[in-house]
Amino acid sequence: MTITPEVLQPIAARLTDLLENDRLPHALLLEGANAETRKEAAVQLARVLLCARLSDDAPGDEDAAMFGGMSLFGADTQEEDARLLPCESCKHCRKTTAMAHPDFLFLEGDTAARSFHIDAIRQMRQDARLLPNEARQKVIILHQAQSMTPEAQNALLKLLEEPPDHTALILTAPARHMMLATVLSRVAVFSMGENCEEANNEQQTRVNETAQSIANALAAGDAYTLLCLTARLEKEKDKEFVRQCFAQTRCALHGQLRGEAHESRREIILMQMERVRALEVAMDRNPNQALLLSRFAAAIYR
Ligand SMILES: [Zn+2]
Known part of the structure; x- marks a missing residue:
């Protein structure tokens, strides 16, 4: 999968602001655009969050290490759309590119409604509570979250109500109204663009x-x-x-x-x-x- 930094462009300013101030919420919902774009954006964001620039302990700079502070957006480039870039060379970047990072979990329903089952969410919930293996945090993507059964969404709710500090959840759905209101109230929604057609x-x-x-x-x-x-x-x-x-x-x-x-x-x-x-x-x-x-x-x- 090729991930371009441009894919995060519609939400880059807000994400950058939250990351710089160490205020990124534990759970995000990416809505809008099409399924492939949402998936690319979610994976790109996961790579940013797992990259050593953001993820590893920086000696003597504990605060900046968690969400990178300015180091993430540092002197490499001043260009607006190049901000949310993973370094591409650290072990985390190499493993996420291969979709083989132990702290990166990608789950999705298929396109059919209600194909995203409670068992997958229960298993994920257990994973989410375990400490990360290599990175500073775990990143879990729930792609096509709208295809979760209501039971699965309620199981997810338990995690959203008491999110572990070390886990970031990234949900994607065509539109926010396709999620249960209780779930919606506990995630920060990021709009990727026009979505009505899909x-x-x-x-x-x-x-x-x-x-x-x-x-x-x-x-x-x-x-x-x-x-x-x-x-x-x-x-x-x-x-x-x-x-x-x-x-x-x-x-x-x-x-x-x-x-x-x-x-x-x-x-x-x-x-x-x-x-x-x-x-x-x-x-x-x-x-x-x-x-x-x-x-x-x-x-x-x-
Ligand atoms: Zn990296």
């Missing part, structure tokens, strides 16, 4: 995947799967997301109807489309989505 695309992908699963369960009369899906939606805080899922479910069922030749199957699909439509109408009138959803799921047994 956030919307990811949201649309989630809607489509959920809708397809619901449509399949309805058409197959699969009560168990339907109950699991609606139970998850009952906990969803974004009510508009739930609405979109069911509007899309009706479209997915309509697609199945067109491909279905058997009359009895067509009747089932039509009936399920009617039920989804009724649910949408009910959700317009009744704000208690959770109740409507559990009734909707239970009715499949009739």
Whole structure:
């Protein structure tokens, strides 16, 4: 992976200020831009934090060593965009480049929603509490943190509430609103730039995947799967997301109807489309989505 210093440019001024004053928070969230840029920025920042310029004990200069003081931005260059540069030659830089530094942990969910599981966070939490091996601090990146399950985010919360002094956490997500509010309140958010497109695309992908699963369960009369899906939606805080899922479910069922030749199957699909439509109408009138959803799921047994 090539990391350019420019990747930190949108947040360089603020980062530099915090580092110079030794006030970098224990947990950061990088939002915006695209996933690859966020990843590069997170790794670049990790390399800066682990580099010997910042990381090793400087004899007789204990205070400056923790976050580098001016030594990090020293006489090498006065250029604005060259400030947040790791030295590239110390053992820490060489090991982070090879993604093999014992105090550097990189975790990510895959692109699917809720693919970042609690087990990974629990394991990370244990790691985070251990003292660093070689550097002055551990740096842990949680890339695509928005794909954490709510359970995983709650597990992360325990670490954020009592962050170990020697650990820096760098989260990335397309947009801050994709994280639980409790997590958000304990991280410092850094905006990398415009992000709406990706956030919307990811949201649309989630809607489509959920809708397809619901449509399949309805058409197959699969009560168990339907109950699991609606139970998850009952906990969803974004009510508009739930609405979109069911509007899309009706479209997915309509697609199945067109491909279905058997009359009895067509009747089932039509009936399920009617039920989804009724649910949408009910959700317009009744704000208690959770109740409507559990009734909707239970009715499949009739
Ligand atoms: Zn270095």
